[in-house]
Amino acid sequence: MSTSFALDHDVTRWGAAPSGGGLDQRARDFLDQHVGAATPPVDEPAWDDVRVPPGRLSAESVGTLAAIVGSGALKVDDASRRRHAGGLSYLDLLARRRDEITAPDAVVFPRTAAQVAAVLAWCETNDVAVLAFGGGTSVVGGLRTEGVPKSSISLDMSRMADLIDVDAESHLARVGPGMTGPDLERLLAPRGFTLGHYPQSWHRASIGGYAATRSAGQASTGYGRSDDMIESLEVVTPRGTIRVGRVAASAAGPDLRALFVGSEGAFGVITEVTLRIRSVPAARSYTAVMFPDYESGVQAFRQLAQQRVAADVMRLSDPQETAVTMAMSGPGGRGGEILDRYLRARRATDPSLAILGWEGSRASVVLRRLEGLSVLRRNRGISLGPTVGDAWLRHRFDGPFLRDDLLDAGYLVETLETATHWSRVADLRTNVSAALADTLSTSGRAYVMSHLSHVYETGASLYFTVVAVQDARPGEQWRLAKAAATEVIVDHGATITHHHGVGRDHAPWLPAEIGTEGVGILAAVKHHLDPQGILNPGVLGLD
């Protein structure tokens, strides 16, 4: 048990859960009953002892780079390099715990777009790879230097984190890419604005990272994905600096914003983001609704989306995720009794819990909630009132924090996500769940659960979480399960990723998604903007 990992909460662990969670007795009981006992790993190195391979940049190179950004803004010490080694996927966490990391050869902290351009120019001349680093929260291997065949630097954007300008009339904010979500909300709140983007990695992820990965947040059904929020981007490429996006909508040729949103650092370094912001909602209402079966819930969510009365937050847990939620934080007392009676009365063998949240003006929340709840009721949903909804709101960032505890206890825990059309949701859920459960059964039982969220008129995303007992080769164990699930996703015509991105982990399946012709287009753009191939080589399958 490497409690010493806690020494750098900032990196390998997410730190103690903000709501004070952790593996409490209820969680341990649930795991014992549904997954089985795991053996805590031994001999994991303390975080400070995780070995970093020797740096490969010459003293002269280090000196030149330091001259560009200032000597305090370049780090080659082990601690800095360790902190920038990889992201936060299960495989990344495992590599640290197994003392098997690779790391960038230096960490550079630019302050201006001009410094970014100068660093890129030097790296191009010297054939050094550049990995732009925002919050370091990639869960798809987007920040791993493993396999990068050249020296590399991590370009840490945390010093470019200003709120540059707010156009209050147009609801626009220009920000530095290194700003985090909490910092932005803190700066916008006194002006009466919010971004409303809440990915689970919210405490750390950066605005530039949102853009680079096409991230979605828990309120994206109402507030939009990062794609929708980006009015314009400034991007520094080896070919020069480009500004894409001018106004919300244009017909001035193809929308080049879409080429850089989701480019994961392979086409350029995002140095400024102009975001659409919203007024802080005057009212919020969160509620939980229980359906007697999953299908009823899916139908209700579909109707809400297609009738354009979707809530701002919409999440439908499948029966497995519902069981976990109810075991951990279901309503006790009177609420719990009513629920039990209801479920018995409906002979609900597959109860499925939904969380819905409305935000906006008081009138808008009241009216939309009214209309929404009537659709839910017509589909046999029963409102549990605000208690469970509020509990979810309080605990909604806990997931990533619990992962460290589960790894400490010897469990495999990871998530994957996809999106598909409504007509395929039920089958896809069944088949992905089965593929994960089957391949993870090597070490005993696996617990697979999912929720449907990010609701669109034509479909929705599915987000799976698995917990299993680690076997002797836990990395390989997950890789096989992930591959099996992804094959099912591809066979169903669903997308290989709804909001996590491609990174290095999804790259083998990108041709199945966009065709070799699609990859060819990306490669042509890459070759044009980055002929030397220095920008995050390997992500999107591009070199």
Next chain:
Amino acid sequence: MSTSFALDHDVTRWGAAPSGGGLDQRARDFLDQHVGAATPPVDEPAWDDVRVPPGRLSAESVGTLAAIVGSGALKVDDASRRRHAGGLSYLDLLARRRDEITAPDAVVFPRTAAQVAAVLAWCETNDVAVLAFGGGTSVVGGLRTEGVPKSSISLDMSRMADLIDVDAESHLARVGPGMTGPDLERLLAPRGFTLGHYPQSWHRASIGGYAATRSAGQASTGYGRSDDMIESLEVVTPRGTIRVGRVAASAAGPDLRALFVGSEGAFGVITEVTLRIRSVPAARSYTAVMFPDYESGVQAFRQLAQQRVAADVMRLSDPQETAVTMAMSGPGGRGGEILDRYLRARRATDPSLAILGWEGSRASVVLRRLEGLSVLRRNRGISLGPTVGDAWLRHRFDGPFLRDDLLDAGYLVETLETATHWSRVADLRTNVSAALADTLSTSGRAYVMSHLSHVYETGASLYFTVVAVQDARPGEQWRLAKAAATEVIVDHGATITHHHGVGRDHAPWLPAEIGTEGVGILAAVKHHLDPQGILNPGVLGLD
């Protein structure tokens, strides 16, 4: 007076206005008073007499192409080539009336994507340009062969116009690119669906054309732009066939849909479109609202968008457009009296008329209308009731049809459009209007009017219409005015086109919009997909 143009309503003219409009006495009075008398042009050729340059394809070439698509599906006669010469901009119409057209050397009507691929392969080998032709409604020179330095064929997609499949559960329709809006609505209606896309060119424009040009329609504030409606596209390129877009939202790298939507035939030929469709609304409510001044109307529209209670159709006429509307179809009788009293009471020197339309479930229309009207009232808007709203709905496709009558009478008439942020709307309108009025004053007074529509949270589009007396060189007269207006637009940081597209006419200003770096990216994609440069050379400034 070339009444004989009426012989081919289908092409040079839009035909009689569907609502039976035309230049009635009220229109003639308004023109006399506000623009001045024009002299009808003489010696315009009859449509059948407009000269077509000799075709440049050899008999052998024609035979080979005919073998690909079938002999009945290739036309080289003058009438067919004339019908495919250019689009429907003022300059296009003028060229026909001046007997100065260029034309493609043949018109090919493919039936399948495989035939499109074979035609492209032959054209690549033989260095023949390919201009995909949907409804032929480009108003930015997207279909003009003038300046194309090689032989060219028009690829008329009208035989690929099937409704291939409807996924009713997922609200998706797969259609052939050659289908028109009216045909699609006719096929969807019995199934309870609608696309809800109503560009002014609706009677003719094709679905493939919507995608190729990023079109927007009159109800786009509610139903979304064509960009928003496209779930996936199949595109045949000289490099092979690509399918872009899989589900509504994905993070599988950059969204390649956005590279083909708006590509105007320069990257490939769209051979299939999967569209998001909606249930036919159970209720509709259109109303007109009068503001005492333009600024109040802009503020009301901004608040509706930013409070996310926008109507599905939103259009705010400036005082000049309001004057025209009221002169042509304002309320008479009791409604007219009330309005006059209201305007006098408010000392409204700049009355501005808004049209708002809500569509959806009965409950949704009632609730959203209620909330919307309260915002409008708070901004000094007074509802005129449904009369004017319904009149607008009835006449909303008339604009293009009136153009022919105005040209017959010797007037210059054209439109241009842009979009900008809310904080710049008022200045941009003032300055573009002034630039147009100034440059068009060579021939006397010009009447410039505009409306604001296509409302977004961060901004809106502005759509200008000008009427002036033609001077001795009417083409040059318009080119100068358009250039002056576009310079103002660029200087304001607005977009050079919100939904008309770039074509050949806007191409000189595309670098000002997306930078030479942006044009460089488009050129790299073009070179990758179309190394021989056969696809619609000249549009987007690409060869």
